[in-house]
Amino acid sequence: MDGVDENSPLFAIAVAAELAGMHPQTLRQYDRLGLVRPTRTAGKSRRYSMRDVVQLREIARLSSEGVSLEGIARILQLENQVAQLSARVRELEGALADELLNRPGRRVFAAGVEGEVISLKHGTRTQRRTELMIWTPRPDTDR
Template identity: 55%
Template structure:
């Protein structure tokens, strides 16, 4: 992180009271979500909770889903599926990049094969089905 840049989104910097205020949730709600396994804040050496920007986004998402009437198990499942979708998107991007690299390699090989002279002998059938071998000049 540069001295003027934004903090790392995974840096656990917010105490529970600040996280509660920024998300509009009660600190007890944050503790309950942690007990349920929906959020895992960082811990200080003394055991105090520290929330990251990514944790705050996750808490806001949980609040939005529960206010829309989705139960905690539904929220848990939605969040698991979103993580799977993100992982699949990342893997898809890796595979697309790998495919493009292979295609570029094949195109380069084909271009090199066309540009290189053929050093193989040329076979011609002469009169009476005898085989005549002609060597191309180098």
């Protein structure tokens, strides 16, 4: 199914309530409290996404553990903020990687003595080793 993802508003309130294991009136209350924000149709009926159903299940779990509705609202707010910030970080990491790869001369590196990769700034060179090692055979003591 093209165009359908976890945020697509698919379920009427009765179906979403059944999927979440709740009464439809509970879903209406959670909507009024802002715990879940279903999409509205032109006729003002609620449509819930799979993400909304998962969130309703999480609300039920937290409630059964004794967390108040205010506490649940704060937890959900913080989880949503973390998800948004994580998405933004991934977006910025991608943009940075693209920028670094597309700049000419920015992918400069050299191999070290042990075979390790050494990153270099653009326009710099590695330091060459200039030591000289002299090898002299040991005299045979058996002759």
